[in-house]
Amino acid sequence: NAGVMQNPRHLVRRRGQEARLRCSPMKGHSHVYWYRQLPEEGLKFMVYLQKENIIDESGMPKERFSAEFPKEGPSILRIQQVVRGDSAAYFCASSPGQAGSGNEKLFFGSGTQLSVL
């Protein structure tokens, strides 16, 4: 099992462009989480998805950010019209089950470093 795979590792965008970050969860995991780490800050929760459903998006900025986890393929975090303040490391995690199920341990990817010029 290759673990949680994120790509690209590094993404450079100019202001106003779109950024697409991909996350393939571990095999057998149907729960995906996205976190953002700004420079000199801790990781902050953004969104929690299960296949084809957004469960909790309380940490997502209201505009320009969206996430999906389709039936087939990786989860995508999409940032439209990027600004310099979006520059950060974006981490994805997956788990096989829900909190309280005993199967809730999170496995993290290596992250995508987004740089906005």
Add this chain to the structure above:
Amino acid sequence: AQRVTQPEKLLSVFKGAPVELKCNYSYSGSPELFWYVQYSRQRLQLLLRHISRESIKGFTADLNKGETSFHLKKPFAQEEDSAMYYCALRYGGSQGNLIFGKGTKLSVKP
């Protein structure tokens, strides 16, 4: 609002010395706390959680609700313990609703 504070950005100790990485939290509900570790060039991984009351790699952490702390301790540090350590708080909502501290870099010198 919920918050996790790790006051030390860097902690440097000699091999064999005791180590304590501090973590304080702010949360009005019933907290669920974790320690995550990231070794050099590796992914962030769970070290331990307070509900398990376990000892992993010699590390323990006790939740002190009175002091709102969850300090990570090890009596004798090893060089391989050198890593970034993040304290995290799960609050309400979904299981992924974790707030992380800014992290403490532990450096264990020979």
